Amino acid sequence: MQFDNIELRDLIRFVSNIMGKNFVYDEAVVKGRVTVLSPKSLTKEEVFRVFESVLNYYGFTVIATPEVYKIVRAADAKGMAVETLDRAKFMDLSPEEKVATLVHPLEYLDSNTMVGIFRPLMSRDAYLASVPSANSLIMIDTSSNLQRLRNLIAQVDLPVSRQLSGIEVYNVQHTNAADLAKALQALLAEGKKAQTPKEKIFVTSYPATNSLLISAPPEDTREIRRIIEEIDQFRPQVLVEAAIVELSLDKGETLGVEWALGGSKDGTKILGGNIISTDSSSGGALVPLASGLAQENAATALSALKPGFNLGVVGSTIQFGGVTFPSVQAFVQAVASDQKGNILSTPQLLTVNNEEAEVLVGSNTPYTTSVRLDAAGNPITNFDYRDVGVKLKVKPYINRDGLVYLNIFTEVTVITSTLAQVGSGLQPAPTTQKRSTKTTVGVRDSQTIVISGLIQDNSTDNEQGVPFLRHIPLLGRLFQYTNKSSSRINLLVFLTPRIIYDSETLQKISDEKKSQQQKLLVPQRGTE
DSSP: OEEEEEEHHHHHHHHHHHHTOOEEOOTTTSOOEEEEEOSSOOOHHHHHHHHHHHHHHTTEEEEEOSSOEEEEEHHHHTTSOOOEEOHHHHTTOOTTOOEEEEEEEOSSSOHHHHHHHHGGGSOTTOEEEEETTTTEEEEEEEHHHHHHHHHHHHHHOOOHHHHTTTEEEEEOSSSOHHHHHHHHHHHHHGGGGGOOGGGOOEEEEEGGGTEEEEEOOHHHHHHHHHHHHHHSOOOOEEEEEEEEEEEEHHHHTTEEEOOOSSSEETTEEOOSSEEEOOOGGGTTOEEEHHHHHHHTTOGGGGGGOOTTOOOOEEESSEEETTEEESSHHHHHHHHHTOTTEEEEEOOEEEEETTOOEEEEEEEEEEEEEEEEEOTTSOEEEEEEEEEEEEEEEEEEEEOTTSOEEEEEEEEEEEEEEEEEEETTEEEEEEEEEEEEEEEEEEEOTTOEEEEEEEEEEEEEEEEEEOTTGGGSTTGGGGGEEEEEEEEEEEEEEEEEEEEEOSHHHHHHHHHHHHHHHHHHHHHHHHTO
16 A cells, blocks of 8 residues: 555545445545555554544544545534444444444443543543433544543443442541541551552542541551541530620739639639739839749749740639639629729630631721822822731640640730821721730649739829910929829639530530520610
């Protein structure tokens, strides 16, 4: 078979004579020059395969019908009437019948899913669609590609038990499956170096059902399951009742608490930190806890104190003004009725053991980041937004003895001014005052801890006098006076953790909170 730079239509005429078949094509479309060189004689079937390859090179294909062979563009073939074959007829498809439609039902796989998987495996101009109602695929392609796809479907369209041989699905109950998979992957990372191909272990997560997929030999699967069951345990929850309160210093001096965790004084244990001195000579200043206890002849308890702790006080009750309050909520109600007490926030955070909870009570305030002038000299201001208000972050951890360790971060931000002089005008540039504390403490279930020592000094100078006369040089002082006042505000943070081991306890606490809320609303309704 030797052809050197002949017209494509001459090659079609030659193949038609060899095969004894009639070909129909558009000469205006099917054209070009080809060269075919074969060093040996070819059979009819081999001649037709060479002919098909030449047509495919030029973007054409052959559609077989009972009467004639049609030569059309490959892109147009899928839109033409070609014979539709089922799987039985497809097995009898001769090599010359190069374009056909195959309807292939699926038994176990989803037809919609398989469309995306099989499409890249088909010819450029092939057609593939899903029929969801029959869970079948419709494919139009060359017979060789259709045969290849049919063989591939036979290998993957299997029952789930055969597809997932050696794969176990574990439904995670109390932990995030993705986090658990990462932990197991890290555990298995070093062991992979010694694994043979048949012993490889794979663990991955399936977020939709919070499950783990484990592929491993049976003995390894049992060990991995044992580890998962040890980790996938129910984690108790912790309800943290908080109260962030500002007290004037004279009120702060009357605040007494029970100390814990560090030595003892009069049977009450001590925690390291600072206290507000009640000694009149110190003016209510914040002094180290060791010094404060020394004034109370508690030197024997100082050996157990740890230096550097800001303030942490632990107790089961709160003493205020000679009255003992059994809970934070009761104390808050008392402070709310006192003119020298200001309750900033009373958040209640419910979180799972060893998970951080955060609450912000405040606003997102714009801050000026830069100011530039446009061509007309007008200022253009760029803003950034920051949180202003009361922020509380708590991360509880319950040990085996029921002691609750709390990682606590408290921040109170207050805007002291809102404008600043920029050039010849004023621009929004809030100035804030921030008070924060960060600490870790241990406390028993339902006991209260107090974090304090965040003291703010406020001073005011108020000048008054006789109008006009007070401004006379030298003599004006005789007609005016200055009133100076100062106050000290102490920020106290009360926290009470309550461990919740089951849904019954959670429901009981919810009922308690609902009852407390109703009691608070009764007086308000009565005054309407």
